[in-house]
Amino acid sequence: MLFASILSTSRASGQIRGEAYLGEPFGVAKIDFPADARFVPAGLGVEGVLVDEQNQRVLYPVVSGPPLGGFFADLVGVAPPGTVYFLFRGQAPLQVTLIGRQPVPVVVQPRSDARGYMRLLNDWWNKYAGEKSQSDYPPFVDVYLKSMLAYRFGLEPPAAKDDSWEEWFRSKLGLALSSEPLRLAMIRDRFFRGAYYKQTADQPLPDPWDASAPVTIPDVENVEVEPIAEHVPQECFYIRFGSFENFLWLQDTMARWGGDFQNLVALRSLNYGIKGKIEQQLVVKQSALARMFGGAIVADVAMIGRDLYFQEGPSFGLLFQVNNGPLFLSDLLNRRAERVKRGEAVEETIQIAGHDVSYLHSPDGRIRSYLASDGNFYLVTTSRAIVERFYEAGAGKGALAGLSEFRHARKLFPVDRDDTAFVYLSRPFLQALTGPAYRIETERR
Template sequence: MLAKPKWAATLMLAVAGIASSTAADATAAPVAGQAVVGRPFGIASVSVPLSGVTPIDPELFSLSEANGRALYPVFQAGGAARRVLGQLLGAGIENLPPREVTVSFLFVGDEPLNLTVHTPAPVAFTLRPPLPNRRADDRLLGQWWRQYHAASQQRASEGDYPPLVETYLSSMLAGRLGLETPLLQRRGGNDTQHEALKTLELLAGAESLHMQVIRETMLGQSDLGQLADQPVPDDVLWQQPAIEVNEQVAIEPIAALVPPECFYIRFGKFSNYLWMNRLTRDYGGDLANMIAGRGLDRQMTAGIERQLAVKYNELSELVGDQVVNDLALIGRDTFFNSGAAFGLLFEAKNAFLFQTSVQQERAAVLAREKENGATEQSIEIAGRKVSLLSTPDNRIRSFFAAHENYRLITSSRAIVERFYAVIDGEQSLAQTPEYVYTRAYMPLEREDTIFIYLPSAFFRGLVSPQYQIELTRRMKAEADIELLRLARLTARNEGSPAQSIDELVAGGFLPREFGRRPDGSGPIEAGDTILDSRRGARGSFLPIPDVELTAVTRDEAFNYAQRAQFYRENWQQMDPLVVGIRRYSLEQDGADKGLERLVIDANVAPFAEQKYGWIMSLLGPPTNERITTAPGDIISLQASVRGGLLSPNVPPHHLFLGIQDSVPATDLKPGGLLKTLRMLQTTPGYLGAWPKPGFLDWLPLGLAGEPDIYGFSQLPLGLWRRQFEGFSVL
């Protein structure tokens, strides 16, 4: 809590000095300042006049104090009315030159503050504490907190990185100073959120959910201090679809060794796997960032190779198909950014040569990682000898198992156990009716470059108590590691010597009970690295099937019961997903060298119409017509649609979308109504329907008024619409 202020004053100060490079041109200007001394922080606000007519970029503002005593500054350029209009209208008024900049900040101590405000020209002055025995209310603190919280939210929404720092600082300061989230910036909770959406967010590791865990941990609203004294909940009782299969369907031999609960990505040839590797390395991170709106280097391919201790080079490309007959990526999940349960299953043409190559690579990794604690040991699983190459932090965790001409390299002991269970007679993926049914309509003769099969048992596993509860615990463990790092950096920035968990808790940088999770785990130090005591290093946590779940907390039991009830009542069965990808060279059609076309077939089968009927009702009848795309389109989507259950009055028609390969007319950051509308206006693309009336006519586009003689009309949003020859195009 912030102590009652000891002194307060409103001061009119003069500029005491500026940087020597500009001293000759400087003229004294009044600086309005106000300060309140308190514990653990004082609060101050100063306003510095600005000169000149050019727009000011607030990103260039900074504040420094000679002894590092000024902390957590927030800048406001212009008056309150200007800020309100700027937030409403966006870029226009923000680009007008403000008359002053106000900076509010916290400070430590009660000595004079030797401050320099950079706008970016430096303005230096001294803010002196007033005489004692004068009182002031918390107006300054409330003003600073509203501005600081708003600035944090703006940086979080506009930044090219997850708002981890902003979330930590806002939560830490709120708990430390006894402050609440400003009323206008509070958001409703997730209590009414669809359970299926909650599951998807958890499985996808949604950024918003991760930030929520950070906030709850810092504010003491998580399960810190709870006991795991409840039994593990029962799994959902799923219905099994009745499937008639043709036993004469041809199935690839490698599928007979895959556990039925694993996802299955078959490449057929080693060269196809290398092609996918290159594609993922070159474009996978870009696509993920485009979806997430962030600029991160996830290095998924490198992470897979590092953890499994496999490395492919130019020689692999030359001789891979001569050594490997078939290859599949299998696994229980795809959490490659945090620690996945996955493996590579090989069918070798020359088992001796393949085994020798793998062992040589593992020996090289062992020698290279010896100083990091790497070991290789022979362990027994299901009565077979299995090689385990690993490091204490699980950055390397590679089981190497063999059976006849097949070799499995996996991060998960549980997958090895199930691999041998299938070999010993338990049902394999190839024996499940779902997979036989799938191979009947997507036969081997298609020769897919990549064949992806996600069985219903795979999806059921993701919704099991093991996965749902451990995923939540894993997210909290990851948050603990991040919070400990941030707390140490923050303490150092404040000049505090606190570094241990107990010291950081005592200083308010971490919450009480921090690091004491219900499962007995917590952050520990291993040299310069912070690990979770049970799961290892962030980014390579112990695979979820390898984490033993023996008991849960009351909150965990309640939350899973809610989720299980939803699935029992609304989603009684999971449906397998199958995707076939084929690649074709376009060089023979005169295209540039190396240019390829990918044909992707995706199916949900068997299909539960009661769950997806409303989606199917939107699909129009099959058609042999298509809309010719515009020159320069880099993305083109077309669909035959109709109103269906959503809007029965909309007849069948074509809906088409195109995105152009061109630079938008303006480079705008999101923020403000005007900026949002301009962003829509300047997107280089189009959305259309044919023939009329279509979905576009279902929208309230009549606001544009009557079209001109060429069919053009302008919408209030700044968008244009054209209607001609049965087309309606935005």
């Protein structure tokens, strides 16, 4: 019997009905229930209805209901049905319990019917794939499950939805500040474009977008810029704090927001422990003594780098302009020596661009820290390439301070404004970040 269990309510339209079809690798079932106030949990609607099975056979459930129910249904005297769809394994009767205001048992006997199976499977998929992810939890599991199920059943993957302009803005801004959108796209591609990742990399890269046109901005030669900008490679992002106290403010703010720049503009905040990873990788955790006297030792601080993908391992560094080089260097070297003494890392002195550079590293990559100095400027970074460009910029080759666009920005936002933080994303930085070479590098991470 198809409807193996029918439980009547006070209205004929308020019946609980179930149907189920056998299939491989999963069977598919649905149960209709009355979406009125006597069954649906108050304040939650049909989404508050839970489904359980005696032998834990309910898989990938989704609840669907009318746009109006509850009080409205009672008002007009009609109880529109809600429906719960789910997959299951096995051929035995399903001993289901619907949990609304009170638990209601339902027994459903699966049967073989190829046409009915495909009809109900498509109904389930339309509801399951069309359910929009919530913004308060990571979307990776949701995207993985939907992509995996579409691949296994040969169904159409979920279609992209048209987001509001606010969601579009957060997404586009987040793409530059976090790797999440790229990782989600890669999850989908792994299922539906698997052959793409097995191809031999034997083709030349396409050219990045053309940024070679000269940018002529008049009257910027005499604009005052901070000395630290003369040591920043022009292809790096630039976050300048102006003082050690402002730098501590950022550290404390990032600790409250989970250590991820995207959390500052996203609706959800997830703690990936990134702040701790950065401190561990660079070996730059601030001590109580440094917090107390750092302002007297450090004149200026900037964070620079080629990307902000901190979860995967960024190419970035901290650049300091110091008043007391020996004291500042002594504190950094003591922290590095502690890691060596504990057997956590190995320190060696290497030559980069004709300068002696301290390279502290561990076999597993948890610690990767270059310490370079140029006069009273000290750089701690994860990237050898940034060290090379640091010395070139200090010699006047490709420094951020030499970009006319940067000087124009400083004309609009003078140094003497004493901002807590000054953020500048240069044209070369955006060109490199959005170019094909860096996209491939990001995927390989």
